Amino acid sequence: xxxxxxxxxxxxxxxxxxxxxxxxxxxxxxWEGNIILYDIDKExxxxxxxxxxxxxxSEEGTEQSLLFPKENYDDExxxxxxxxxxxxxxxxxxxxxxxxxTVQSYDKLVIATGARPFIPPIKGIxxxxxxxxxxxxxxxxxxxxxxxxxxxxxxxxxxGGYIGLETAASLKxxxxxxxxxEREERILARVTAPIMSEFFTELHQSNAVEIxxxxxxxxxxxxxxxxxxxxxxxxxxxADLIVVGVGIKVNTELAQxxxxxxxxxxxxxxxxxxxxxxIYAIGDCSYHxxxxxxxNVRLESVQNAVDQAxxxxxxxxxxxxxxxxxxxxxxxxxxxxxxxxxxxxxxYNDIVTRKEETKNSFxxxxxxxxxxxxxxxxxxxKAYMLGTRFIKSGQLIxxxxxxxxxxxxxxxxxx
Amino acid sequence: MAKxxxxxxxxxxxxxxxxxxxxxxxxxxxxxxxxxxxxxxVCSCATCHVHVNExxxxxxxxxxxxxxxxxxxxDNVSEYSRLSCQLKVEEVPDGLILxxxx
Numbered sequence: 426x427x428x429x430x431x432x433x434x435x436x437x438x439x440x441x442x443x444x445x446x447x448x449x450x451x452x453x454x455x456w457e458g459n460i461i462l463y464d465i466d467k468e469x470x471x472x473x474x475x476x477x478x479x480x481x482x483s484e485e486g487t488e489q490s491l492l493f494p495k496e497n498y499d500d501e502x503x504x505x506x507x508x509x510x511x512x513x514x515x516x517x518x519x520x521x522x523x524x525x526x527t528v529q530s531y532d533k534l535v536i537a538t539g540a541r542p543f544i545p546p547i548k549g550i551x552x553x554x555x556x557x558x559x560x561x562x563x564x565x566x567x568x569x570x571x572x573x574x575x576x577x578x579x580x581x582x583x584x585g586g587y588i589g590l591e592t593a594a595s596l597k598x599x600x601x602x603x604x605x606x607e608r609e610e611r612i613l614a615r616v617t618a619p620i621m622s623e624f625f626t627e628l629h630q631s632n633a634v635e636i637x638x639x640x641x642x643x644x645x646x647x648x649x650x651x652x653x654x655x656x657x658x659x660x661x662x663x664a665d666l667i668v669v670g671v672g673i674k675v676n677t678e679l680a681q682x683x684x685x686x687x688x689x690x691x692x693x694x695x696x697x698x699x700x701x702x703x704i705y706a707i708g709d710c711s712y713h714x715x716x717x718x719x720x721n722v723r724l725e726s727v728q729n730a731v732d733q734a735x736x737x738x739x740x741x742x743x744x745x746x747x748x749x750x751x752x753x754x755x756x757x758x759x760x761x762x763x764x765x766x767x768x769x770x771x772x773y774n775d776i777v778t779r780k781e782e783t784k785n786s787f788x789x790x791x792x793x794x795x796x797x798x799x800x801x802x803x804x805x806x807k808a809y810m811l812g813t814r815f816i817k818s819g820q821l822i823x824x825x826x827x828x829x830x831x832x833x834x835x836x837x838x839x840x
Numbered sequence: 841m842a843k844x845x846x847x848x849x850x851x852x853x854x855x856x857x858x859x860x861x862x863x864x865x866x867x868x869x870x871x872x873x874x875x876x877x878x879x880x881x882v883c884s885c886a887t888c889h890v891h892v893n894e895x896x897x898x899x900x901x902x903x904x905x906x907x908x909x910x911x912x913x914x915d916n917v918s919e920y921s922r923l924s925c926q927l928k929v930e931e932v933p934d935g936l937i938l939x940x941x942x
Contacts, residue, residue, distance in 0.1 A: 472880040474879070474880060474882070475880065490880060493868065493869075494865075494868075496869075497868075497869060497871075727878065727880075728878065728885070731876070731878045754885070756879065756882070756884040758882070763884075763906065765884060805909065806883075806906055806909035806910045807909045807912055807913060809910075810886070810909070810910060810912065810913040810914065811913045814913055814915075836913065
């Protein structure tokens with residue numbers, strides 16, 4: 426690197442997993458100038474995954490799960506401006522307009538605006554009592570508070586995705602009556618194979634969570650703080666608390682208004698740079714190329730937020746030959762089950778399921794012909810780790826041996 | 841209060857003191873290169889892999905089943921491998937020496 430960054434300013438919009446990891450990675454990579462992050466969320470930056478899990482079932486606040494300790498921000502001279510939103514990006518004079526009517530100029534700008542919960546246009550949803558999405562610490566705190574205040578503790582979760590199912594499991598542990606209403610014919614339909622949907626349906630049912638599919642919620646009627654959730658098959662469910670987990674909307678508005686290229690998310694290159702050479706976009710809001718799968722993707726995950734942040738930091742500090750090239754991974758915890766996923770299963774045409782001798786341990790291997798695309802491992806981290814290794818190396822696998830549980834689970838067993 | 845020495849892959853030594861939380865959190869706080877703890881400490885990402893100095897191995901103890909499953913197929917696993925998110929500062933021996941895995 427020949428130029429000095431000492432007098433430069435890197436401004437980051439969004440102070441969650443992507444933005445915060447970018448800030449600390451910038452310091453590691455040698456950025457000497459100012460780093461200023463803005464976020465509308467007033468909470469000190471925290472890990473989001475625990476919100477639907479440990480956070481809900483404890484009395485603790487987010488101070489137990491900060492992304493980095495407070496003193497590290499001082500040590501690294503990273504400035505957090507919380508509770509302030511960005512109104513617009515002015516690419517011509519490289520500045521942003523803020524909700525407190527000030528203007529901040531930048532040399533490099535990073536958009537890490539993520540996504541917000543999609544609230545479906547259901548009749549009566551705006552007047553429903555104790556209806557919350559699950560995305561921020563405030564959402565989780567609201568759910569916890571409404572739950573504790575309720576006597577009957579009847580919970581309806583709209584949407585059988587990971588967020589909805591994790592929240593259902595956590596509230597069940599606290600003694601709720603929980604019904605999950607899923608519009609599709611099976612839960613987790615968008616993200617996993619039918620065998621995984623069946624497993625999680627049984628897991629929830631055996632823990633007395635009701636999972637109802639093909640339930641399209643069309644209206645919510647609220648009287649005396651009690652909600653009646655009505656589906657298009659005329660079934661009605663009463664709820665003291667409603668959690669909405671039907672997906673997200675990507676926060677691309679600022680980028681769009683600044684005429685950055687939008688394509689499913691904010692379009693970026695291999696270094697996470699947008700079509701403006703001074704502006705980068707990382708995390709949930711970025712639409713990027715994945716070299717391994719040779720396709721453009723937009724990923725909603727901690728791994729993508731953190732790894733893309735690290736890549737962008739290198740590029741911003743002037744390193745050459747920087748390429749964002751990772752195998753995506755995800756996880757979910759529900760009841761006593763740990764699900765670990767690696768890879769992208771999109772386009773699979775064959776599945777191998779391997780059930781281990783151990784109770785409740787199995788793995789689902791997704792193939793496109795002979796190519797291993799992804800692995801879902803249930804209570805079986807070995808499959809997750811070995812799957813990661815096989816996907817990375819492009820190892821061809823003997824599917825017959827893989828499905829044979831009399832063959833020990835070792836790398837050489839399946840080659 | 842435990843005093844822990846971290847040796848990074850480029851042989852930098854960082855001595856950190858802590859009273860609570862996980863060893864991974866202590867390492868992140870002290871900017872130990874190579875310990876990221878991306879998943880927040882739930883044994884999901886293996887980005888906090890350390891090798892326990894042999895003389896402390898029996899005092900630190902073996903990993904749980906989940907943790908050892910995470911480690912078994914890691915390229916840099918050794919017989920003294922642990923994930924530092926699973927080590928509690930108040931339970932590890934004072935003076936512990938950990939080598940950060942590559």
